[in-house]
Every structure is written in structure tokens, then in C-alpha cells.
Amino acid sequence: SAVISQKPSRDICQRGTSLTIQCQVDSQVTMMFWYRQQPGQSLTLIATANQGSEATYESGFVIDKFPISRPNLTFSTLTVSNMSPEDSSIYLCSVPGTVNTEAFFGQGTRLTVV
């Protein structure tokens, strides 16, 4: 199993500002995933972060709004840029298990934009 440390656990931000969320894994992983979970909704994949290459974004998500860094095999950041109240959500990072049949998650970042 993988242990994922994600921070901050929560934040309240002013609209128009940016927040960077960090995700640290206790082992080297090829792929890291970033999800958004809006209230009462399912997890929606934002992007896949691969070390050494640009992140792959899902439909509806763009790099200018959600820039991602992946400097090494154990760390990634997601930035939520130019925030609006619609960005209020829980953001989660995730990695696949060693046999790629399960996912491990960080504890999530609860973001409130006011």
C-alpha cells in the first residue's frame, strides 16, 4: 500500500487568488492523479501527472486554471488559479496500487473560496 500526505487539509481563500496543494507519496510511483469532489458529487478526474512530462488533462480542465508540477516520482502539486466560489470543493491526489487494481488517496484538501 501507499501512504499519501496531502496538504493543506483545508483552506479558505479570497476569490482571484491561487492555492497550491501538495501531495507526497512514501514510494516512487509513475502516475499520480488529481481529482475534484464537489459537494454531493462523485470524484472527477482533473489530470494525470507523469514525472518528466506535462500533465494530461481531462475534458473541461485546462492547464492555465490547474497547473500541475511533478518534479520527481514521489511528489506533485496542483495549483488552483484565479479562484472563484465555483472552485470550492475537495481536491484529492491519488496513486494506483502496485498491481494497478486499486487506488490510494490522500486525505483531501477542502477548499472554500469566498
Place this chain on the structure above:
Amino acid sequence: SQKIEQNSEALNIQEGKTATLTCNYTNYSPAYLQWYRQDPGRGPVFLLLIRENEKEKRKERLKVTFDTTLKQSLFHITASQPADSATYLCALDFSGGSYIPTFGRGTSLIVHP
């Protein structure tokens, strides 16, 4: 497009009873289906995986069935306890093997003492 449906209404049951949660999906036939538990303010935690050629999988008080004809999975918790209260998510891999799960909305289970 693929769709995963879970009951949006919370399931309320009495302690000691069996809780049964449903996950239905459309279109694509996944190689396997998973169930996760999510507590408030926490990330999902993996519980069980069942493959397309398996009808049933058990783990302690948990049982999962997978009917690929009905495109449905049932998740059972026997002898339920208040500590089982959480949201339960089903997830399927529609990515063709690269493993990027697609999650249902989840069903909230509330076990009353």
C-alpha cells in the same frame, strides 16, 4: 459515454441488520469493479475488488456480487455497526487497462444503534 449509478438517497438501517448498496453501470463492460469507503473529510479507502469472471467476493463482514449481464454490483455489510456509517463508492476502470478509475457518486449509509 459510461455512466455509474448509485442510490443518491441515504440508506438508514438498524445495527445488526444487513446493509445492501447497489451500483449500476451502462455501456462498457469493465474487467473489474471496486468498492471504496469514504468518511467525511477523508479520502476514499479501498475495500474490495471483484473481477468480471467472479460472481461473488467476501472479506470479513463484506460481500460483493458482480452481475455483468445486469451490469450491476451489490455491496453487502452483514451485522452492521454504527462504525460502518460512511459513504460507499463503487468504481470501474473504463480506461482499458491503464487503470484510471471512474467513480460513482456514492451512497451514504447510516447505521443506527
